[in-house]
Amino acid sequence: MSAAAPALPRTILVVEDEAPIAEAVATRLRSEGFVVSIAADGPSGVERCRALRPDLVVLDLMLPGLDGLDVCREIQRDRPVPVLMLTARDSETDLVVGLAVGADDYLTKPFSARELVARVHALLRRVERRPAASAEIAHLGSITIDPEARRVQRGDELVHLTPTEFDLLAFLAQRPTRVFTRDQLLAEVWGYHDGAGARTVDSHVRALRRKLGNDVVRTVHGVGYGAGSES
Numbered sequence: 001m002s003a004a005a006p007a008l009p010r011t012i013l014v015v016e017d018e019a020p021i022a023e024a025v026a027t028r029l030r031s032e033g034f035v036v037s038i039a040a041d042g043p044s045g046v047e048r049c050r051a052l053r054p055d056l057v058v059l060d061l062m063l064p065g066l067d068g069l070d071v072c073r074e075i076q077r078d079r080p081v082p083v084l085m086l087t088a089r090d091s092e093t094d095l096v097v098g099l100a101v102g103a104d105d106y107l108t109k110p111f112s113a114r115e116l117v118a119r120v121h122a123l124l125r126r127v128e129r130r131p132a133a134s135a136e137i138a139h140l141g142s143i144t145i146d147p148e149a150r151r152v153q154r155g156d157e158l159v160h161l162t163p164t165e166f167d168l169l170a171f172l173a174q175r176p177t178r179v180f181t182r183d184q185l186l187a188e189v190w191g192y193h194d195g196a197g198a199r200t201v202d203s204h205v206r207a208l209r210r211k212l213g214n215d216v217v218r219t220v221h222g223v224g225y226g227a228g229s230e231s
Helices: 019-031 042-052 068-078 092-100 113-128 163-173 182-190 198-212
Strands: 011-015 035-039 056-060 083-087 105-108 138-140 143-146 151-154 157-159 217-220 224-227
Touching: 011 019, 011 042, 019 035, 019 056, 019 113, 035 042, 042 056, 042 068, 056 068, 056 113, 068 083, 083 113, 105 113, 113 163, 113 182, 138 163, 143 163, 163 182, 163 198, 163 224, 182 198, 182 224, 198 217
Parallel strands: 011 035, 011 056, 056 083, 083 105
Antiparallel strands: 138 143, 143 151, 151 157, 217 224
């Protein structure tokens, strides 16, 4: 029996206008076995993404020509792709807007190479996950979640969610009676076990509510989040 062909290396596009940062990120990711391409501005980032069809995009928020939010919106319009956004800003508004246009997670500069690699691996692991054949369709009021097709409908309307938004919604919907802390959600949905990124959970919940309505996720004050509206 012939040996299985080795898996092709994953491709990552880094869209960053600060050359030292772009090169440092690319060097670290290449050392992890990824094939990395760099774009130095917004328009070239959109074009490279269309041409390369990368497995993941590391995207700076502040770019010449077209800012990171517009780039993210454009590339997600073509096809869903995991996006890790890099930002020098630390305001909640910037993070919510970035997640709303399709970013899956963010890192605030300065960040460590170790944290960057951990986030990239976690994002790719989530995308690679496939639901079990027995995964059942879940319902939250008028919302239907199909884990196998990775489709969400509100009534008859198909709603586009990013991969992380879908994973968070499906995880909660499949456990409708439970409430999870932010750290539990980070571990189960994001694959982060160091407790970092609690604001990412909050921002994704806001994005789900914006797309699907406020009753899709309930807040249990002092604890965390659960599926459905507050009683």
